[in-house]
Amino acid sequence: MKTRIAASLLLGTALSFAATSFALAQDKIVKIGALSDQSGLYADLGGPGSTLAAQMAVEDSGLTAKGWKIDIISGDHQNKPDVGTAIARQWFDVDKVDIIVDVPNSGVALAVNNVVREKNGVYINSGAATSDLTNAQCSPNTVHWTYDTYMLAHGTGQALVKSGGDSWFFLTADYAFGAALERDTTAVITANGGKVLGGVKHPLNTADFSSFLLQAQASKAKVIGLANAGGDTTNSIKQAAEFGIVKGGQKLAALLLFITDVKAIGLETAQGLNFTETFYWDRNDESRAFAKRFSARMKNGAAPTMVHAGVYSGVVHYLKTLEALGGNPHDGVKVVEKMKSIPTDDPLFGKGEIEPNGRKIHPAYLFEVKKPSESKGPWDFYKLVATVPADQAFTPLSESKCALLKK
Numbered sequence: 001m002k003t004r005i006a007a008s009l010l011l012g013t014a015l016s017f018a019a020t021s022f023a024l025a026q027d028k029i030v031k032i033g034a035l036s037d038q039s040g041l042y043a044d045l046g047g048p049g050s051t052l053a054a055q056m057a058v059e060d061s062g063l064t065a066k067g068w069k070i071d072i073i074s075g076d077h078q079n080k081p082d083v084g085t086a087i088a089r090q091w092f093d094v095d096k097v098d099i100i101v102d103v104p105n106s107g108v109a110l111a112v113n114n115v116v117r118e119k120n121g122v123y124i125n126s127g128a129a130t131s132d133l134t135n136a137q138c139s140p141n142t143v144h145w146t147y148d149t150y151m152l153a154h155g156t157g158q159a160l161v162k163s164g165g166d167s168w169f170f171l172t173a174d175y176a177f178g179a180a181l182e183r184d185t186t187a188v189i190t191a192n193g194g195k196v197l198g199g200v201k202h203p204l205n206t207a208d209f210s211s212f213l214l215q216a217q218a219s220k221a222k223v224i225g226l227a228n229a230g231g232d233t234t235n236s237i238k239q240a241a242e243f244g245i246v247k248g249g250q251k252l253a254a255l256l257l258f259i260t261d262v263k264a265i266g267l268e269t270a271q272g273l274n275f276t277e278t279f280y281w282d283r284n285d286e287s288r289a290f291a292k293r294f295s296a297r298m299k300n301g302a303a304p305t306m307v308h309a310g311v312y313s314g315v316v317h318y319l320k321t322l323e324a325l326g327g328n329p330h331d332g333v334k335v336v337e338k339m340k341s342i343p344t345d346d347p348l349f350g351k352g353e354i355e356p357n358g359r360k361i362h363p364a365y366l367f368e369v370k371k372p373s374e375s376k377g378p379w380d381f382y383k384l385v386a387t388v389p390a391d392q393a394f395t396p397l398s399e400s401k402c403a404l405l406k407k
Contacts, residue, residue: 026327028068032058032315033097035087035112036127038076041205041231042104044260045305046127048074050102052297053308056290057315063323070319073097079204081111088112092119098330099124099318101311104229106130106177110137117141120332124318126310129229129256130180131395134359138402141332143339145360146310147278149177150395152255153184155276155364155388160223160253161192168253169221170199171212171236173228181227181255197221202232209236213243217250225253233257234264241269258305262381267372270381278364278393279306279348280382286347291379303379309348314360316346352390357402364393 034054036046051074058070073095077084084103091097092115100116103109104127113133116123123142125133131148133139168189172178178201186196197219200212213236216224224245226236233254240252254261257275281291281303290312294304304312321339322328329335336358344352344360352362367382375381397405 026325026329028063028327030068030070030099030319030322030328031095031097032070032072033088033091033095033100034072034074034102034311035077035084035091035100036074036102037079037104038074040079042079042127042229044264044302045230045258046102046104046307049294049298049302049304049308050127050311052294053304053311054101054315056294056297057312057319061316061319061323063319077103077105077108077112079105079108081108084108085111085115088115089119092116092121098122098328098332099315101125101314102127102307104128104307105175106132106180107175109133110176113137113139113142116332122318122332122335124311124314126314127307129177131184132176132180134355134357135395135401138357138400138404140358140404141336143314143336143354143358143360145314146306147276147364148359148394149180149184151278151364151388151393152181152276153188154393155366156253156255156274157185157188157225158192159274159366159386160251161189161194165223165251165253166192166194167221168194168196168223168225169216169219170196170225170227171209171216172199172201173204173232174201175204177229178227182225185225185227185255199225202228204232206232207235209239210243212236213240213245217243217245217248221250223251223253225255227255229256230258230261231264234261237265237273238269246272258307259303259379259381260305262369263302263379267370267375267381270369271371273369274366274385275369276364276366276388277306278362279304279309280365280367280384282380282382283365283384290348301378313344313346313349317342317344355394355397357397357400357404359394359400361390361394363390364388 034051075087099122109128126146131150366386
């Protein structure tokens with residue numbers, strides 16, 4: 001009898017402990033880490049604006065009013081993979097971060113991707129471009145949200161080749177992003193009957209593009225493809241204008257251009273540039289309403305970039321998923337699996353889905369920069385040229401190299 005009582009007590013204690021453990025594992029506590037370039041050449045397209053976008057998503061979710069405790073912290077990866085991974089490890093091991101968002105700079109993004117998988121966190125990348133995040137280096141913990149090099153190449157690159165720009169020379173940022181963008185655009189150029197005459201790689205955060213532009217000019221290529229971003233893009237476009245490259249008959253292809261870049265360049269120099277984005281603040285009533293709230297809280301009154309929009313949209317869907325789960329299981333693979341099973345729907349990107357390889361799909365838009373005479377106010381920079389449907393904008397699953405698809 002004593003043995004049975006003891007066994008019963010032990011069983012009760014075990015069940016009580018299990019219930020307590022489950023309650024601790026499935027709580028309503030969330031910590032979000034916004035990891036970005038806070039002070040360098042990508043700070044305007046991500047940076048403080050991405051932290052604000054995450055905060056707005058939390059506020060709009062309504063979860064805090066329902067008893068959830070949601071905190072946001074931010075970090076500066078300085079465009080260095082070792083710095084980015086050190087911050088990510090600190091966040092998971094010490095600060096108990098559940099999810100990392102943003103992370104522009106493909107080199108940093110790929111390095112952080114490995115840490116998040118190791119720590120079984122959640123990773124929603126909206127800032128980096130490399131399509132490898134949902135191809136060779138895909139992860140069950142990662143969702144690539146906003147755009148990628150496949151989309152940029154098939155949007156801007158394909159449009160320019162089909163309009164007669166069949167010979168190219170590349171100015172490429174010398175790291176993972178530039179290599180992926182040049183690779184994906186080259187594939188599109190050759191598939192459409194064009195050819196690449198050459199290219200040159202430049203260091204990240206270059207101030208003087210004169211020698212690179214002279215090589216591009218001498219190539220006689222019809223199109224000079226700028227496989228760079230942020231401050232590198234604005235500097236190369238400004239200096240190309242000084243060299244009279246466009247006036248000389250060559251066309252610049254800004255393969256990745258953000259609205260903050262256009263602001264920095266100015267409409268007089270940027271007018272006529274074609275580029276592809278997945279978000280524009282003035283596209284509809286919902287995007288305008290978000291932009292108005294966002295700009296009012298930015299110190300410089302800047303309009304949101306597509307990276308900021310992606311952070312907002314991604315966090316909105318993540319929080320919807322946690323609510324659907326009834327709490328936070330603190331299990332990245334489980335959360336991302338659930339995220340993939342729920343259709344995405346938010347005011348900035350509309351309806352969409354997350355594919356099995358972690359690629360979030362939605363339409364992309366080919367824009368052209370307005371002439372100064374066409375602009376009706378601050379940040380009124382774009383006119384729509386064409387819409388690329390969601391099922392055509394990103395890598396078809398049949399072409400994806402993601403190992404998750406083999407399962």
